[in-house]
Amino acid sequence: MKKIVIALAGLGILVGAFSAYAGPEEDRQKLVSYFKNKYPDLKFDDYIYSALAFDPDAKSQYNSIMEFPPYLSELEKGEKLWNTPLKSGKTYADCLPNGGKMIAGNYPLFDDARGKVITLEDALNDCRKANGEEAYKNADPKTMGLLSAYMRTLSDGMKVNIKVVGEGALKAYEDGKKTFYRRAGQLNFSCGSCHVDNAGLRIRSELLSPVIGQTTHWPAFRGGDKLVTLQKRYEGCQKNVRHSPDKAGSTRYNNLEYFHSYMSNGLEMKSSVFRK
């Protein structure tokens, strides 16, 4: 008996040593407590509002715009795409888990069989290809943008629930994390320089949103009807800091989205939102 206890104690030390390795959940919790220390009055659930969470006036304007969003007719176009049968006669609802409802928070996911990250847009394209259609361009605002915008509304209220399990998944996650914290471009900024270190502060006239919550509400309709997908926003931010951007749908962006979405785990999703 005594021997077993000693063996278990030894194991405890080993487990302790291993847990010093910062895995995804530890990364996320570190960021949550970093922001909690910095902004103790901001509730965790309010991170879904991104920069608006720091600006009550802008938030109340946003609330009134969201009562009757100017992009509703765009979402209707997306609904039509969603309901139109594919060449095989099947619909998207037929080929996605749970008829495509309350699943958006599981994406991106790591597909072990294919050894890569699959975004929701990839899953929709897989469905198209398996049913006799050509893939849409990942961030095309007229096709995949509208289709994914509508499809995501079917997951409103779901909590982000990204999983990183297994070696391949962890590698992809680490790659995304590296992209997020990599300093580059003429200004030598990383995503983290703005959305961690300076989140809640202004850069020129713009309030910087915190990384937590950033992936919960896509696509966004800027100025009312200009659809911007999450990965298009990545391109925009990289261009702003004169960082040669990757392309929406690239492995680098998919891995970035995987890491980035994990940081929003536990927050409610809502598609879509108005942005200035």
Ligand code: HEC
């Ligand atoms: C020089 C600062 C800067 C850098 C670096 C930067 N961004 Fe941004 N980003 C902004 C500004 C300004 C906005 C608009 C205000 C806001 O919502 O934060 C923004 C907005 C965003 C948004 C939209 C937030 C929302 O809810 O509408 C996302 C997502 C985002 N950035 C991700 C990234 C990622 C990922 C990177 C790295 C590839 C990055 N940003 C690098 C300044 C930056």
